[in-house]
Amino acid sequence: MSIKMQGMWLVSVKSKSAAFPQQFKIEGADTGNGTYAGTPGSPEIFVNGSNWSVTVQNNPGTGFIPSGMQITFPVSSGGFYRFDIQSNDAGADEDFDDLILTCRTPVDANDYIIYGNVSYYEGFCLFNPCNRRYIVIDTLVALKDAMLNPALKKLIGSYYPSRVKALETVALNPQPLPPSPGDPFTPMVIPLTEAAAIPAKERFTVRSIPDTVPLAGDSRAKNEGGFVFNRLVSAQKSIGTAAGISSVNIADKLRSDAITIADRYRFYCESGSLPNAILNFQEYDRSMGELSGDPYTGNGERTDLGSSFADRNGNYIFRFKVNATDIIDEIETDTASGETTTEQSAPDVLVQLLCPGSAVPVFESAPNWNIGHLRRVNICVPKTKSCLIPLACNGQHILQGVGNIVLGPPTASGTRIGSNNFLNDLGIITAYGSGAPGVRCAAWNGTLQLRGCLSNNAVKYYRLWYRRNAPFTFFTAFTKPFSLPRFQGINVVDTPVFDLAKDAYLNVETDTTYSWLIAYRNIKARIATGDFTAGSYIFRIQGLDASLNPVAGTEETIPLYFETQEIAAQIDPEITMDGVGPLGECALFTLPVVNGTVVEGAGLTVKFKAVHKPASATGFMNSYGLSMAKGAGGFVFTPAGAPANFIAPGILDATINSGRNYVHGSDLNCITYFRGTINEAAADVEGYYTVSLLPATGHWLEPGQPFCAFGISLSGYLRLTNGESGYPYFSGGQVLIGIQRP
Structure with missing residues (x-):
């Protein structure tokens, strides 16, 4: 997936470490669109536009194709924000150094950059793990569970008495839940370290000076002399008075108990990244009730700031602009000649998660109060609302087991832990789980039934590949035929799954041609380890639509260590x-x-x-x-x-x-x-x-x-x-x- 960008950036090739030819492509910009060679030392590319993208490509010998891409987080240095775009081509190594681009943009007084990681969470955790100063409750189920604890119930009820009362009323009523506080559920935000429901509004006294980024050395910048911007010289924070909640008097011990309970729940929280998450950003203006002391309600006015995508690791960068209100213009005694002094209100930002193909957010975060010019904002989404883990299987990972051994979701390291079973990065298995053979650090041998889930209706076929789990190895197509049972009248017959004409396996989970036996629909391959020399392998699966095009979010890999009985x-x-x-x-x-x-x-x-x-x-x-x-x-x-x-x-x-x-x-x-x-x-x-x-x-x-x-x-x-x-x-x-x- 491409990296989405906003505003003006200078893009250059930082390094190349690949045998395959490399290039990158700029699209959707007002200035700088085009395809550029991945040559270190070439001139920077001036790119400007409200919403544009960069895609790294490589040519393994069959034409240029997109590379895998990931970003580093931005840093401020020498008057610029900088970050890298790392890429991995079609070669066997997965080190993401084949072509590295550096993007830099001047520190502008009116620009804000937020960045961070998008992840899902589940398990024995009631509160959003991305928030430490607040208890943030994202779902009705979590609220019900939190209310079982007397200390939490009292604390939540102190800030949200009407919502707690409504929930208790519903609990005694056999009728369905009313529209509120049911879905869509507005997050509940309860402070842990202070009495005020919402923190004081922060403002910045900002000093800036006109400046220019020279562009004359780049003929592709349309011969512009330079890019003029409002360079940030300093930003001094001033804090106003928080909106008080005079009707609530929380004992210190109650708040201390709540902190202890919240930390205990966070300890048992399981999480994982949301690759390629689609994010929408809004500026939130506090409502009159919130300004007068009410807790967060979500009823304030909103301004759309734009959208972006997370990379393969769930990391994102988003840039937006807030217009400054001139309060003092070159009249303060400590304002240097040529400088401008303004006062800016630190924006409050909401982040929404969208599922592919839908413009309606499936999840909205609690506000991130008082955003500075460069701020890390991690986003944690309840797994039930994540829609991306991956898209192929209704919120679940694809390759889910071998035989009777359940395998957890994939991780960046390659390990998979789930259902009390442990698969390491080489593909060696330790199994304690129910129904699994109790093996300890065992290799795979015999015929393996690889089980998975491709229940997305868009996935009509799938392909499999394998390679040695070692540097400089290449994927080879896995086309071993196998059969699955289906009904033919009242009889059960075995029917081949591999379609020779399409060079792909039929996805029996979505196939309506035959009546496949439900219990066997999740078998994705039968792998005979005797067909391989001993050692560690990486297997990859990818879902395809009816035209054999890849379906987004349906690719996954798994390590397996094969061994002989010699x-x-x-x-x-x-x-x-x-x-x-x-x-x-x-x-x-x-x-x-x-x-x-x-x-x-x-x-x-x-x-x-x-x-x-x-x-x-x-x-x-x-x-x-x-x-x-x-x-x-x-x-x-x-x-x-x-x-x-x-x-x-x-x-x-x-x-x-x-x-x-x-x-x-x-x-x-x-x-x-x-x-x-x-x-x-x-x-x-x-x-x-x-x-x-x-x-x-x-x-x-x-x-x-x-x-x-x-x-x-x-x-x-x-x-x-x-x-x-x-x-x-x-x-x-x-x-x-x-x-x-x-």
């Missing part, structure tokens, strides 16, 4: 008994006699290996160990198995053992080097580990027992899952021996 597990058939020596398979050992006494517990030396992926440095061993059967039953020996404690990556501690068990630590920072016996410091190059087994009872044979047969076995489990089951079993076979008395 296992080398074996017991060396040559067993050695202390005092007797080595014998092969089916050996018959005679207990040794020392000084006329039979050694009942002579040690058995066993050499074995259990190695996941012998030719690799990574592995996902969960557990392995020797076991022994005597006759038809089990037999206990020492040493027992031991925890797989690592003293260094790939090196286990020196505990003598007959097996190891994976020790789980972090749910996200996973061990990928537990391969088995080859991690033992005493193992040979093939991974064979030697241990001496002793009977736990002190004797192999019972008194009076002349002989018995024994079986020594090796088995274990791997940390692998297909999302429906986990920890596949492996066996290293069995060695049979006999032990007899002399």
Whole structure:
């Protein structure tokens, strides 16, 4: 998506770090429209207009296409506001340094710039987390929940007695809610740190001087000599008297309790960015009631300031102009020659969120009081009113699970946390959630059912791609066909989902041609991990309309770490008994006699290996160990198995053992080097580990027992899952021996 801009800016190429050709395009401006090469050192582009956009493009060999774009936040330096536009082209890396533009504009006394992040919030949080000085209640549901707390109920009722009374009246009435305080819900704003419902109005004594930005060096600026502006020299804040609320007397303890409760709720608040959010900005003039001491009502006059978009991270920049009222003009004693002194009223700004295709705001923020010339304003939207997470699935993320493992929404780092399941940035999964196989730091293996949601009616098809999760790798189309069940009359039949003619998968969620079984409509792919070499991959899905054009907001990626079941597990058939020596398979050992006494517990030396992926440095061993059967039953020996404690990556501690068990630590920072016996410091190059087994009872044979047969076995489990089951079993076979008395 393009970056939307307002007013006059100078745009230049800061740097280029890409193999693909780069360019950027200016559209919608009064001055400066055109396409410009992405060449560092080229002249700045003078752009001016009330509402224009800049788009970075790259050419991967098939023509110029839009790059991914994101912004940095503006700073004030040397009389200019500056920020960067970073871009990522179609190459494999995602470092957003392929082409970086710098935008700068002079600090104008009549200009205001607000910036920040747009995010959604949900979970166990009643109040808008973007506000710290105020309790801001955005929804009727949140108000009802807040009223359950006596301290909050009293505080809210002190400022909004009529709304609380209306809510209590409705609660006793079985009839539907009246229009107010139902939707559309006007935010309720309750101060936490002061008595006044609305803060004092701030004014700025502003000193400015005429100035010019030279433009002569840029022939593309239509040979203009320069851009004249009203340069801000200083802005001194003065605060008036706050509108008092004489009818309300809040005890300090009640306000202190409310602060504690508000902080507790914020601690449990979950949030995420709203990429490409559509924002509308309004200046708010306080109503007569608010000026006389009422809390915020939303009934004041409004002036539209314009609109903008957030970038892929939910970050935005918006610029607007407020006309100054001349109070003093060059008559103050401290006003320098050529300066102008004016008084400006700090504007109060509302921010509205619009859903694509609709001009009616779905959410409106509480006022941001007393905006300065450069001000950060973060916007938090209840998830139920966000409409953009993403557009594809009615407020939910797209790729939602693998098999029975639920996956949380995507994050900038690649990790996904949700339903008590944890997918790290490599695609390794730890699952505790209900219905999921309980695996810890497991790789994916087998056939994976990738589940997702593309319930938007605009999405008729979708495509999938994959690439290695590593720099300088490229996406490859994933076109593995699969079938889903549908009704054919009274019968259920399997029908292919991949459409060869369209080179895309049919979105069965919105397809009305067939009656697809509802329970299977969210399966978006069946991925056979055996078709891939082991390692971490990024999978990408994108929704398409009926003409196979991408649908905005329907693209998402997920990391998945694939692993094989390649296992080398074996017991060396040559067993050695202390005092007797080595014998092969089916050996018959005679207990040794020392000084006329039979050694009942002579040690058995066993050499074995259990190695996941012998030719690799990574592995996902969960557990392995020797076991022994005597006759038809089990037999206990020492040493027992031991925890797989690592003293260094790939090196286990020196505990003598007959097996190891994976020790789980972090749910996200996973061990990928537990391969088995080859991690033992005493193992040979093939991974064979030697241990001496002793009977736990002190004797192999019972008194009076002349002989018995024994079986020594090796088995274990791997940390692998297909999302429906986990920890596949492996066996290293069995060695049979006999032990007899002399």
